Amino acid sequence: MKTVVERFLEYVKFDTQSDENSQTFPSTEKQIDFAKVLKKEMEQIGIKAELDEYGYLMGALEKNIDEGTPTIGFIAHMDTTPEVSGKNVQAQIIKNYDGNDIVLNSEGNIVLKSSEYPHLKNYIGKDLIVTNGTTVLGADDKAGIAEIMTAAEYLINHQEIKHGRIKIAFTPDEEIGRGVDKFDVVKFGAKYAYTLDGDELGSLEFENFNAASAQIIIKGKNIHPGQAKGVMKNAVKIGSEFINLLPQNQTPEVTEGYEGFFHIYQEIGSVEEVIQKYIIRDHDRARFENKKEFFKSCVEFINKKYGAGTVELLLKDTYYNMKEIIEKNFETIEIAKKSMIQAGVSPIIKPIRGGTDGARLSFMGLPTPNIFTGGHNFHGIYEYIPAFAMEKAVEVIINIVKEFSKIKVE
Ligand SMILES: [Zn+2]
Numbered sequence: 369m370k371t372v373v374e375r376f377l378e379y380v381k382f383d384t385q386s387d388e389n390s391q392t393f394p395s396t397e398k399q400i401d402f403a404k405v406l407k408k409e410m411e412q413i414g415i416k417a418e419l420d421e422y423g424y425l426m427g428a429l430e431k432n433i434d435e436g437t438p439t440i441g442f443i444a445h446m447d448t449t450p451e452v453s454g455k456n457v458q459a460q461i462i463k464n465y466d467g468n469d470i471v472l473n474s475e476g477n478i479v480l481k482s483s484e485y486p487h488l489k490n491y492i493g494k495d496l497i498v499t500n501g502t503t504v505l506g507a508d509d510k511a512g513i514a515e516i517m518t519a520a521e522y523l524i525n526h527q528e529i530k531h532g533r534i535k536i537a538f539t540p541d542e543e544i545g546r547g548v549d550k551f552d553v554v555k556f557g558a559k560y561a562y563t564l565d566g567d568e569l570g571s572l573e574f575e576n577f578n579a580a581s582a583q584i585i586i587k588g589k590n591i592h593p594g595q596a597k598g599v600m601k602n603a604v605k606i607g608s609e610f611i612n613l614l615p616q617n618q619t620p621e622v623t624e625g626y627e628g629f630f631h632i633y634q635e636i637g638s639v640e641e642v643i644q645k646y647i648i649r650d651h652d653r654a655r656f657e658n659k660k661e662f663f664k665s666c667v668e669f670i671n672k673k674y675g676a677g678t679v680e681l682l683l684k685d686t687y688y689n690m691k692e693i694i695e696k697n698f699e700t701i702e703i704a705k706k707s708m709i710q711a712g713v714s715p716i717i718k719p720i721r722g723g724t725d726g727a728r729l730s731f732m733g734l735p736t737p738n739i740f741t742g743g744h745n746f747h748g749i750y751e752y753i754p755a756f757a758m759e760k761a762v763e764v765i766i767n768i769v770k771e772f773s774k775i776k777v778e
Pocket of ligand 1: 445508509542565
């Protein structure tokens with residue numbers, strides 16, 4: 369049997385970066401190449417696997433008890449973030465970490481500083497896997513894949529552990545928000561699932577933002593500035609007026625925890641026309657709806673002031689807080705908590721200030737909370753993961769399987 373660390377070190381060698389500018393599904397062919405390798409490995413360890421044209425790799429471990437135990441699923445994503453290169457990843461293992469700064473790259477003077485990343489202190493005496501300072505590590509989410517694969521192999525080799533049907537899915541394009549666009553929930557056939565896509569050891573997440581995207585198009589009127597009096601309508605100035613109508617204490621820079629926000633992330637244009645792009649976020653559904661209403665009222669205000677049709681609004685919900693669904697399936701959380709405690713891990717329950725694939729899956733009929741992979745500093749060159757945290761994740765998966773085998777539903 370391969371260890372979870374051995375697997376992980378093999379997987380990070382594959383460049384599986386997704387590309388938000390691509391129109392294909394999956395967005396990059398190299399994700400399919402990786403999926404093919406994983407499929408072969410699944411078959412070698414005795415998992416029936418199927419890879420579809422979109423790059424979804426699904427596998428099944430058949431049940432070895434006859435009781436009506438629910439089918440449960442474990443999901444991780446294959447792609448890495450488009451923001452930072454994931455090509456030619458040179459993972460390094462820091463044995464028996466001493467608590468000091470870690471020089472990732474002496475030539476480039478790239479240092480992982482314990483003063484900047486205080487959680488490093490939690491791992492003194494442990495083995496850490498780090499980058500060489502030029503790429504991501506790819507623990508997000510290849511650690512999740514390695515953990516699920518290792519747990520699956522363990523279960524296959526330990527038939528004395530009785531369990532219901534277990535499904536596995538490795539998915540493409542999570543990082544560009546398309547991870548479940550073509551996910552076939554019915555075919556997957558699980559009653560509950562977990563994504564292994566969280567960060568630090570113990571994290572357990574089932575609350576995420578409600579999310580909307582808004583685009584406004586501001587129509588100005590341009591004329592030679594020398595003859596502009598009483599005629600010109602400057603879209604740039606109207607644009608900044610619009611920004612200032614929004615509450616300045618509700619932006620990403622000044623909010624945390626359960627505080628929602630309005631966030632302008634792009635503006636393009638000139639006097640004639642300006643396009644502004646926003647995202648709107650709140651954990652609370654009612655407050656989320658209020659935020660959208662308020663945004664609309666700002667559009668109305670500008671249109672009243674500068675004339676109908678000055679601002680055009682495109683407002684669209686993107687995802688919702690999975691808490692709504694998970695609360696009705698709270699056994700998923702109780703079991704995850706219990707499974708962590710059995711493995712000697714303290715559960716850390718915190719709201720996600722973002723979304724997960726599990727959020728969308730939950731609303732597609734598959735309640736899917738998120739559990740830790742063990743990694744830190746995702747999406748950057750300072751990404752790292754302690755080896756023992758990955759081993760704990762494997763243990764937690766196995767414990768979850770054992771706990772579900774005590775439940776009868778069907
Ligand atoms: Zn991820």
